[in-house]
Amino acid sequence: MGRLKFLKALIIFLFLSTTFFLTSCDETLVDVYTQINSNYSGTRTVDLAVKTQYLQKGEVILNQNESLNDKLLESLPSGKIETSEKDQYTHYKSTIEFNDINFLQHISIDNYSEVPPERFYAKMEKKDYFFHTDYFFYDYIDMKIDDSLIEAAGKNGDLSRIDSLFKANKDLLKITYQVKFPVKIVKTSADIIGNNNIAIWNLKYGDQKIITIEGKKIKFLSYFLLVLLGLIGLFVIFIIFALIYSRRRRRISKPKKPIYAYDNYFKKDGFFDQDDK
Numbered sequence: 001m002g003r004l005k006f007l008k009a010l011i012i013f014l015f016l017s018t019t020f021f022l023t024s025c026d027e028t029l030v031d032v033y034t035q036i037n038s039n040y041s042g043t044r045t046v047d048l049a050v051k052t053q054y055l056q057k058g059e060v061i062l063n064q065n066e067s068l069n070d071k072l073l074e075s076l077p078s079g080k081i082e083t084s085e086k087d088q089y090t091h092y093k094s095t096i097e098f099n100d101i102n103f104l105q106h107i108s109i110d111n112y113s114e115v116p117p118e119r120f121y122a123k124m125e126k127k128d129y130f131f132h133t134d135y136f137f138y139d140y141i142d143m144k145i146d147d148s149l150i151e152a153a154g155k156n157g158d159l160s161r162i163d164s165l166f167k168a169n170k171d172l173l174k175i176t177y178q179v180k181f182p183v184k185i186v187k188t189s190a191d192i193i194g195n196n197n198i199a200i201w202n203l204k205y206g207d208q209k210i211i212t213i214e215g216k217k218i219k220f221l222s223y224f225l226l227v228l229l230g231l232i233g234l235f236v237i238f239i240i241f242a243l244i245y246s247r248r249r250r251r252i253s254k255p256k257k258p259i260y261a262y263d264n265y266f267k268k269d270g271f272f273d274q275d276d277k
Contacts, residue, residue: 029174032047032107033178033180034180040101041099043096043098044095044096045093048092049092050090052085055072077096078094101122102122102124105122106142110149132219135181135183135214137179137181137213139210141175143203174202178194179211186215
């Protein structure tokens with residue numbers, strides 16, 4: 001399989017390291033930032049930051065027909081390319097948009113694997129329930145050059161030199177992998193959970209990590225409907241009890257025939273006729 005363009009960037013970094021004798025403080029920074037939306041779409045940005053002074057010196061040492069800046073731009077993954085300078089570093093940034101995270105390749109230095117192709121893709125799925133939706137995300141990041149590739153290139157090859165350099169001083173390459181999750185993170189294998197549901201992994205050369213995130217989105221509409229139905233139910237029960245109580249009260253308070261009514265009846269009877277007296 002073809003090697004990821006990251007490897008070209010490391011070869012360039014090796015040139016800078018051996019030319020200017022970089023110290024552990026002069027690290028190269030690689031930041032991978034993936035923003036995932038709830039519909040599986042999103043963006044992935046790869047930011048490669050190199051000390052500006054070494055780039056400037058490298059341009060002088062290289063032949064006029066060769067541009068170190070162009071070489072670094074070519075080493076970036078395909079996407080929208082941007083460059084900027086900040087804190088004595090020159091940043092080379094590539095951004096791609098994707099419609100489905102499940103078809104986004106894993107981040108790997110050499111893009112090499114002997115296992116089935118499914119390993120090369122991230123995966124996200126969600127499960128819907130009445131009160132909430134659970135999100136599950138899986139990815140894999142490989143910052144180790146495969147031993148078979150190093151052996152194939154030979155002991156004096158660039159891959160062997162890169163491997164030896166970074167193994168001797170792993171602080172020369174600092175890698176950050178970030179995922180902005182679309183819902184609240186409840187469980188993850190990340191080193192840090194930042195603000196706005198961002199999971200962060202800090203890696204060095206040779207690290208191979210499985211990325212896992214679990215999130216939950218509360219369905220407030222379901223709770224609102226449940227409360228609304230409860231209130232409607234209580235109101236209906238109240239009306240029913242009110243009607244029953246009203247009918248019972250009318251039955252109890254129904255007026256009886258007054259005593260004087262019977263007295264008048266007997267007075268009208270012949271036995272009480274005044275003429276008989």
